[in-house]
Amino acid sequence: MGFLDNFSLKEKKAIVTGGARGIGGASALVLAEAGADVAIIDLLQGADTVKAIQAFGRESFSVQADMTVEEQVNNAFDTIKKKFGRIDIVFSNAGIAHCVPCEKMTWEEWRRVMSIDIDSMFLVNRAAARIMIADGNGGSIINTASMSGMIVNYPQEQVAYNAAKAGVIQLTRSLACEWAKYNIRVNSISPGYICTDMTPATSNKAWMDTWFAMGPTKRLGTANEIAGAVLYFASNAASFTTGANLVIDGGYTCY
Ligand SMILES: NC(=O)c1ccc[n+]([C@@H]2O[C@H](COP(=O)([O-])OP(=O)(O)OC[C@H]3O[C@@H](n4cnc5c(N)ncnc54)[C@H](O)[C@@H]3O)[C@@H](O)[C@H]2O)c1
DSSP, X not given: OOGGGXXXXXXXXXXXXXXXXXXXXXXXXXXXXTXXXXXXXXXXXXXXXXXXHHTTTOOEXXXXXXXXXXXXXXXXHHHHHHHHSOOOEEEEOOOOOOOOOGGGOOHHHHHHHHIIIIIHHHHHHHHHHHHHHHHTSOEEEEEEOOGGGTSOOSSSOOHHHHHHHHHHHHHHHHHHHHHGGGXXXXXXXXXXXXXXXXXXXXXXXXXHHHHHHXXXXXXXXXXXXXXXXXXXXXXXXXXTOOSOEEEESTTGGGO
């Protein structure tokens, strides 16, 4: 066995939330290419992603569910556990962005961002760990935070998003410590500006000009440039990596 075999996910069963498109979609394909069967959970149907995963010869299906609703999270995980028999990898990635000055933000807007960007992380991590602990096989959980958990973006104002993503980084570190005894690793990724439906290449031009002036790489990243980190955390190559937060931002937070 060569070292690169540590990156193989043969026989592994994975779940990707927000896996229908964007960072989740690209990562689901990479996990499948590495050998995992991958179930998608999303508000969207995700049929194209499922087809693309199956094209790698892997088993795949999607569950339409809202990760902010406790019962829907638990039911989705039960369904997948029944079909797959076990769950080894969970990429908790569903999220939304919302930019509005705080003094103009309604309580409903604040709650919406918090419910998907941090509350759902608790629900998904707990559902994953309950299954992994009961099965006794350990596992790997990867949470999508953001560079916004560490810096304040400019010029757009997004206090709820920034606060929620800072919460994801600390939730990850806390759970890494709580669940190390079960051989469950918990890590987070913190992307910078990535070209997806959330941050399209057609984003507000004044914002993009400011971002590119503020960062060394002067472009948006791609979802595929995030997916390799998800594979690393998911795989045995990261067997001593837990509680880590990997910033993948083209150097943006270095300035
Ligand atoms: N694109 C960026 O610039 C960027 C930067 C840093 C972090 N992120 C984070 O990356 C993650 C993925 O974002 P993306 O850029 O791929 O965006 P995206 O909008 O392309 O994908 C997000 C996916 O999550 C799903 N989703 C949203 N709310 C959900 C819910 N309540 N239940 C289930 N699924 C839900 C959407 O349907 C969508 O498929 C998010 O957590 C986001 O905050 C994105």
